[in-house]
Amino acid sequence: MFATEIKEHLVNDLIPFWQGLKDEENGGFYGYLSYDLKLDKKAVKGCILNSRILWFFSNAYMVLGDHSLLESATHAYQFLKEHCVDDEFGGVFWSLTYDGKPEDTTKHTYNQAFSIYALASYYDASKNPEALEIAWKLYDLVESKCKDEYGYLEAFTRSFEPEENDKLSENGVIAEKTMNTLLHVFEAYTELYRVTKEEKVAKQICFMMDIIKDKVFNKEIGRQEVFFDRTWNTLIDLYSYGHDIETAWLVDRGLEVLDDEAYTNMLSPITKIITENIYNRAYIDHSLVNESENGVVDTTRVWWVQAEAVVGFLNGYQKQGDKKFLDASVDIWNYIKKYFIDKRNGSEWFWSVKEDHTPDEKPIVEPWKCPYHNGRMCFEVLRRMKDAS
Template sequence: MTLSIDRSIAAEAAALRAHFAQTVLLIWRGPGFNSTLQLPYEAVGADDHAPLPALRYRAMACARQLFVFSQSGEVAHAEQLFHAMRRYFYDPTHGGWFYSVDAKGKPLDTTKDLYTHAFVIFACAHYATASGDRDALRVIDDTASLVQARFAESGGALLHAALDADFSTVRTGPLQNPLMHLTEAYLSAYETTGAPDFETALARLADAVADRFVHEATGSIAELPIGSADNRLEPGHQFEWFYLVKRAGPVLAQSGLEAHLARAFDFAQRHGVDRATGGVCAALDESGGVKDSTQRIWAQTEYLRALATRGRDEDLETLALQIPRFQARFLHARGWYECIAPDGTVARADMPSTTPYHLATAYAALPI
């Protein structure tokens, strides 16, 4: 990598971080935060940052905001979110975490959702690191134990995506996305606590994903177990998995996922990234045909992070071009565009409270 490219990437990354600190965080400390309930609104308007009508609040959205403010060093705001998450979403009867509460903070959707539980573990790991709050460590341990005891397939290593409130009935079987975020959560929990049980759980989970979700022809990790009808391959998730497996290093080595994802990266980049705009599409079919052409901001951030993580000279050259294309296409003075059509039309203009998590994780991986 030449010195000029190095300097270019550092300057571009600094501009992204400045926009995040000066624009994005201000939204969610201010108009995007319900100071009465101490919960983030689901979304705010693009022009005036006014909260969209509050029909629900999700535990996952609260957890993502807890991560964002913990990582940003704003521990006082993070502490409010941590206590609100426990107050509204924890189920004192059956254990675990409700999916959502209503506009008044009463349980709404009492589904026990693996995606939600993964983000509780993930966010509490970062909050514990930032704050030293030992209650967060207890939440990590209790939630991880519950996940292994309640969500596991009978006789298998995979975990169900959703169960009913008392864990007695499976609503949705194993899906890629919650398993990926559980991988992310266990990595963060292991880094925070050093507990070897998380290392063991990571290796077991990776082996199961490799066995049931890898599309052998491309190395991609599919959204549904291989052989499911109407399956799809999401480029953004290939880039996201690539980062996670690289970060885990030898912990996941036995699974073979690193070799698979090296091929998946190339497949996703070749078929899922628009050469003219750099936009990453939402989904491909198993032959590389575009299945969903929508360009969602989170997939763009995962492409930036994956390029920085692979870090070859050609990746960094691409990254130096991709950052300003991303900035021009998806960011604006009052925030960001959530979804864009291939022709550049804004497909979703409001700004969800969940998106700053994606911005923060991507920007943290970019060179300084």
């Protein structure tokens, strides 16, 4: 029932919604749909949004086999190749104008990572070698320009001069390194390794696992820290519940793809602790609260946090066999159905829901609001429940 409902939601709601945002005139997909469902065809097009749409349709095709999904992925790929990639300095821009001109020329490691992630999946779906060629160029660029001896640096000008990392910093701090960017470089390299099995990528996956184990994971509290200086000193007392549950299953996925017994023995206990702690600390009222700063809990329910919790708890159940995690996964899906899926015609999920279950009036689509988290929730449930049957 659980997997059947999620497949129906994917096929009948999510896919048609995002296919309906295809910009046939200027390429890519429209970048903004307001809370009151007004489409702005001249809104900025975020390159992260386009990469995530490319990733979504590539994986939708691989899960469902409908050729129209590959066509939608190819539409996103063409826009990435022709407009998002900077032919002069290399790398992917932060954002473009509606007609594909550079709007914000910041080069951010987070953005490069999502392009690698999407291109690796698109290569797997399409077998287009050009997509893999672009992914490798971005990989080489990240390794040569976006890294120091301690890990991945984040924010750069168009020509890759370091600049302030305001785009991935929040909560009143400016961080040189963030758990969030590290996680998504890890995720991108996991996918690149999955489709290529290149040892140089495996080496960097291990490098990041060491950072997660030794610098990001707080053994005393059993959580990940969020914002850091250059040498991984934490800057703030912040517990990001969504990122922790997302990390738990993404690291487990990385371990599965890497297939290295030593790293599995080192990291698997950490993901188990993280999953258990999120269940005990953040799973409240059939959903996941957002975060806790200095011990003060933000009770907002955010769309992506719920989607990651469905996958993370399902992963916990499959890994540990404890039915409470499966029950939590199904319970949060039921919460999503009731409060997050917007029943209005021509909409998708609300951005966030208040404690009284009413939605915040935030955009339905904008540079961060995309089909990556909720789409991936659908793919993961379908793949995992199929494997279990």
